[in-house]
Amino acid sequence: xxxxxxxxxxxxxxxxxxxxxxxxxxxxxxxxxxxxxxxxxxxxxxxxxxxxxxxxxxxxxxxxxxxxxxxxxxxxxxxxxxxxxxxxxxxxxxxxxxxxxxxxxxxxxxxxxxxxxxxxxxxxxxxxxxxxxxxxxxxxxxxxxxxxxxxxxxxxxxxxxxxxxxxxxxxxxxxxxxxxxxxxxxxxxxxxxxxxxxxxxxxxxxxxxxxxxxxxxxxxxxxxxxxxxxxxxxxxxxxxxxxxxxxxxxxxxxxxxxxxxxxxxxxxxxxxxxxxxx
Amino acid sequence: xxxxxxxxxxxxxxxxxxxxxxxxxxxxxxxxxxxxxxxxxxxxxxxxxxxxxxxxxxxxxxxxxxxxxxxxxxxxxxxxxxxxxxxxxxxxxxxxxxxxxxxxxxxxxxxxxxxxxxxxxxxxxxxxxxxxxxxxxxxxxxxxxxxxxxxxxxxxxxxxxxxxxxxxxxxxxxxxxxxxxxxxxxxxxxxxxxxxxxxxxxxxxxxxxxxxxxxxxxxxxxxxxxxxxxxxxxxxxxxxxxxxxxxxxxxxxxxxxxxxxxxxxxxxxxxxxxxxxx
Numbered sequence: 383x384x385x386x387x388x389x390x391x392x393x394x395x396x397x398x399x400x401x402x403x404x405x406x407x408x409x410x411x412x413x414x415x416x417x418x419x420x421x422x423x424x425x426x427x428x429x430x431x432x433x434x435x436x437x438x439x440x441x442x443x444x445x446x447x448x449x450x451x452x453x454x455x456x457x458x459x460x461x462x463x464x465x466x467x468x469x470x471x472x473x474x475x476x477x478x479x480x481x482x483x484x485x486x487x488x489x490x491x492x493x494x495x496x497x498x499x500x501x502x503x504x505x506x507x508x509x510x511x512x513x514x515x516x517x518x519x520x521x522x523x524x525x526x527x528x529x530x531x532x533x534x535x536x537x538x539x540x541x542x543x544x545x546x547x548x549x550x551x552x553x554x555x556x557x558x559x560x561x562x563x564x565x566x567x568x569x570x571x572x573x574x575x576x577x578x579x580x581x582x583x584x585x586x587x588x589x590x591x592x593x594x595x596x597x598x599x600x601x602x603x604x605x606x607x608x609x610x611x612x613x614x615x616x617x618x619x620x621x622x623x624x625x626x627x628x629x630x631x632x633x634x635x636x637x638x639x640x641x642x643x644x645x646x647x648x649x650x651x652x653x654x655x656x657x658x659x660x
Numbered sequence: 661x662x663x664x665x666x667x668x669x670x671x672x673x674x675x676x677x678x679x680x681x682x683x684x685x686x687x688x689x690x691x692x693x694x695x696x697x698x699x700x701x702x703x704x705x706x707x708x709x710x711x712x713x714x715x716x717x718x719x720x721x722x723x724x725x726x727x728x729x730x731x732x733x734x735x736x737x738x739x740x741x742x743x744x745x746x747x748x749x750x751x752x753x754x755x756x757x758x759x760x761x762x763x764x765x766x767x768x769x770x771x772x773x774x775x776x777x778x779x780x781x782x783x784x785x786x787x788x789x790x791x792x793x794x795x796x797x798x799x800x801x802x803x804x805x806x807x808x809x810x811x812x813x814x815x816x817x818x819x820x821x822x823x824x825x826x827x828x829x830x831x832x833x834x835x836x837x838x839x840x841x842x843x844x845x846x847x848x849x850x851x852x853x854x855x856x857x858x859x860x861x862x863x864x865x866x867x868x869x870x871x872x873x874x875x876x877x878x879x880x881x882x883x884x885x886x887x888x889x890x891x892x893x894x895x896x897x898x899x900x901x902x903x904x905x906x907x908x909x910x911x912x913x914x915x916x917x918x919x920x921x922x923x924x925x926x927x928x929x930x931x932x933x934x935x936x937x938x
Contacts, residue, residue, distance in 0.1 A: 411763065446759060446766035449734065455770075456727065456734035476763075480781060481724060481756055482808040482881075484905070488691065488724035492733075503758060505783045505803060507810030525783060530760040532785030539828065540820040547825065550817065603760075627762070 388519025390564030391499055392572075392594060395521070396619040398439040398472060404653040405619055407440040407474060408646060409598065409626025410462065412447045416631050418638045423451055427462040430630050431469050433643040437650040440472035440498075442598075442624055463496040473497040474596070474622075478525060480506045486513040494520050501525065501574055501596070504551050508558060515562060521570050521594070524555045526586060529576025529599030548582070552589040559593055568594055568619065575613075577605035577623065584612035587620070595621045600649065601628025607652040614656060623653055666797025668842030669777055670850075670872060670897065673799070676717040676750060677897040682931040685718040685752060686924060687876065687904025688740065690725045694909050696916045701729055705740040708908050709747050711921040715928040718750035718776075720876075720902055741774045750776040752874070752900070756803060758784045764791040772798050779803065779852055779874070782829050786836060793840060799848050799872070802833045804864060807854025807877030826860070830867040837871055846872055846897065853891075855883035855901065862890035865898070873899045878927065879906025885930040892934060901931055 399405045410430060412423045421429070431441060443466075448459035463473045475496055479489045480503035490513040493500045499521030502511050514522045527537055527548040537548040552573060559571025572594035575586045586595060595613045599605040600623055613621030629649070633641030677683045688708060690701045699707070709719060721744075726737035741751045753774055757767045758781035768791040771778045777799030780789050792800045805815055805826040815826040830851060837849025850872035853864045864873060873891045877883040878901055891899030907927070911919030 411766075413762075413766065444759075444763055444766070446757070446763045446770060449770035450766040452770075452773075453735040453738050457731040460731050478759055478781075479724070479756070481722075482806065482876075483810075484691075484880075485689065485722055485724045485754075488689075488722070488728040492724060492727035492730075495730075503756075503781050503783050505781050505814055506806050506808055507813030507815070509808055509810030510806075528760065528784050530784055530787055532761075532787030535785030535832065536783055536825070536829065537785070539825065542818040542820050542822075544820075547814070547817065551814065554813065598760075602762075 391519060391521030391570045392564040392568035392619065393566050394498065395439065395472065395594060395622070396566040396568070396617070399619040402437060402439050402650070404437065404650040405622050406438045406646065406650045406653055407442050407622045407624040408434045408438045408629050409476065409624055410441050410443040411626045411630065416627070416634065418634050418636070423448070424458050424461055428465050429639050430642055431466045431471065433639040434629065434646040435469040435471055437646050438471060440474050440622060441466045442474040442476045442626070444476045444626070460496055472499065474499045474501070474521070474523070476501050478503045480504065480510045482506065483509045483513065486510050490514045490517050499523060504554070508554070511558070515558065515571060521572060523572045523574050523596040524551070524558070526552050526555060526573040527575045527579060527582050529578045529603050529605070533576065549585065549589060552586055555593060556590050563592055566619070568592055568616070572596055574598065577610055578603050580609040583610055587612045587615060591616065594619060596624060597621050598624040598626070601625040607649060607656055611656050623649070625649055669797060669799030669848045670842040670846035671844050672776065673717065673750065673872060673900070674844040674846070674895070674897040680715060680717050682715065682928040683897055683900050684716045684924065684928045684931055685720050685900045685902040686712045686716045686907050687754065687902055688719050688721040689904045689908065694905070694912065696912050696914070701726070702736050702739055706743050707917050708920055709744045709749065711917040712907065712924040713747040713749055715924050716749060718752050718900060719744045720752040720754045720904070722754045722904070738774055752777045752779070752799070752801070754779050756781050758782065758788050760784065761787045761791065764788050768792045768795050777801060782832065786832070789836070793836065793849060799850060801850045801852050801874040802829070804830050804833060804851040805853045805857060805860050807856045807881050807883070811854065827863070827867060830864055833871060834868050841870055844897070846870055846894070850874055852876065855888055856881050858887040861888055865890045865893060869894060872897060874902060875899050876902040876904070879903040885927060885934055889934050901927070903927055
C-alpha cells in the first residue's frame with residue numbers, strides 16, 4: 383500500500399480472485415439497440431452488476447457507450463462505476479486513452495476517481511502514459527495485441543529487430559511496470575492481449591512475467607476460456623478473462639438478468655478449471 | 661456533398677480558409693490550474709471562441725479536460741462545441757479514440773453530432789476506424805507522428821521493410837482516404853503530424869498528397885509556423901496549424917480574452933505568409 387494511499391491494484395485483484403474463485407470480468411457495453419426494451423442504460427448496467435457481482439471480480443465499462451448517450455453519458459458512467467464498486471467489484475474503465483503529457487495528466491485525473499484500473503493506448507509512447515502509472519493504486523492495462531481482426535495492420539508489422547511490433551510493445555510494458563510490483567509479485571502495469579489469439583497470449587505471458595493480462599474477446603468475438611491457461615501460469619490472478627456481449631445480451635427479454643447471471647456462472651466455472659490447471 | 665448529408669469536411673475547410681485567410685486552429689484545453697481565476701470552464705471556452713472566431717478556422721476541444729471536470733464535463737463539451745459552430749468555426753474534437761469495431765461504432769456515434777472532425781489512434785488498425793470514415797461529412801485525423809518527445813518510442817521504430825513505423829502508418833492513411841476525396845482534391849481522412857518535427861512534416865506531405873495535415877505543437881511545445889511551409893504545397897488548406905496553451909493562456913489576468921485574440925492574430929499573420937510562400 384502506498385503511504386496514505388490505495389492498496390496496489392494487483393494485490394486487490396489477487397484478493398478478489400481468492401474470494402470469488404475465478405478471474406472473470408464482465409464488460410459493460412450498454413447499446414440501446416441490443417438492450418432489453420424499455421430498460422435505460424443506468425438501469426441496465428446496475429441490473430448486470432447485480433446479476434454478476436457474486437461470481438465476477440470486475441466489470442469493464444466501455445466509455446464509448448456512455449459517451450454515445452450524449453450530455454448525461456458521463457454522469458451515467460460515474461454512477462455505474464460507483465454502483466459496481468459498492469457491490470464489491472473492481473472497475474476497469476475501458477477507455478483506451480493516450481495523449482501528449484499535458485493532456486494525459488487530465489485523462490489520469492478524469493479516470494482515477496472513477497475506476498480501479500484503466501486501459502490505455504501505447505502509440506504515443508512512455509510520456510503519454512506515465513501520468514497513469516503514477517496514480518496511487520491505479521491499475522493500467524496497455525494495449526499490446528488487440529482482439530479485433532484489424533489489429534494486425536500495425537501490431538503484427540515485422541520490425542527490423544526481427545519480431546512483430548506487438549512483441550516489442552510487450553517488452554516496453556514489462557519495463558514500464560518493473561518498479562510497480564505489488565506484494566503479490568504482479569505489477570500494476572498490465573497488458574491487453576486479445577483472447578482471440580491464444581498462441582499470442584502464451585507468448586505475451588513469456589514476455590510479461592510480472593503483468594496481469596486483460597483478455598477480452600471471449601464469447602461474441604469467438605474466444606474460449608479453456609484456451610487461455612497460459613495466462614495463469616503465474617497464478618490465478620495472472621489473467622482477467624473478459625466477456626461482454628455474450629453475458630450482458632445472453633437474453634434480451636424479461637429474463638435478461640437471470641440469463642446474464644447464468645452465463646457469468648458458466649464462464650466462471652470454466653475459468654476455475656483453467657486457472658487450477660494453469 | 662453526400663446525398664442529403666453534410667458537405668465534405670475538406671471542402672468546408674477550404675471554404676473557411678478562403679474566408680479567414682489562414683489555416684489556424686486554436687486548441688481548447690481548459691485546465692482550471694491555468695485558467696484565469698474565477699472563470700469557469702464553459703465561460704472560459706466561450707470567451708476564447710469569441711476572441712479567436714474572426715481569425716481562426718477551427719477550434720480543437722481536447723476531450724480530456726472536459727472529462728476531468730467529472731459528471732457535467734460531457735455536457736460542457738457538447739455546449740462548447742455548439743457554441744463554436746454557431747460562431748462559424750469548425751470543431752475538431754481531439755479525442756484520439758480507437759477501439760474494436762463494435763465499440764468504434766459507438767465512438768463515431770458519440771462524436772459525429774458534436775464535431776466537424778475528430779482525431780483517432782491507428783494502433784488497432786483499419787476496422788477500428790472505418791466507422792469514423794463512414795460518417796457523412798466527418799473529417800478524421802489519424803495520429804501518424806505525434807508532437808510529444810515520447811512519440812518516438814513506437815512511431816520511430818524501424819520496420820523490416822526499411823522505414824519507421826510512422827511512415828508506414830502514413831501510407832495506410834493515404835490508402836484509407838483514397839476514396840474519400842472532396843471536390844477540392846483533399847480527402848476527409850487526414851493525419852496528425854507534430855509541428856515539432858518540421859522535417860517529418862515535409863516527409864508526411866510527400867507520403868500523403870491528398871491529406872490535410874493537422875499540425876499541433878506550435879507555441880508551448882516549441883514549434884514555429886514558418887517551419888511548416890511544406891504542409892501547404894497542396895494549397896492553403898493543406899495544413900491546419902494548431903496552437904493551444906500559447907494562445908488560450910497568453911495572459912491569465914483580466915486581459916485574457918484580448919491577449920488570446922492578439923496571439924491568435926499574430927499566428928494567423930505568420931501563417932498567411934507561410935501559406936502564400938507554400
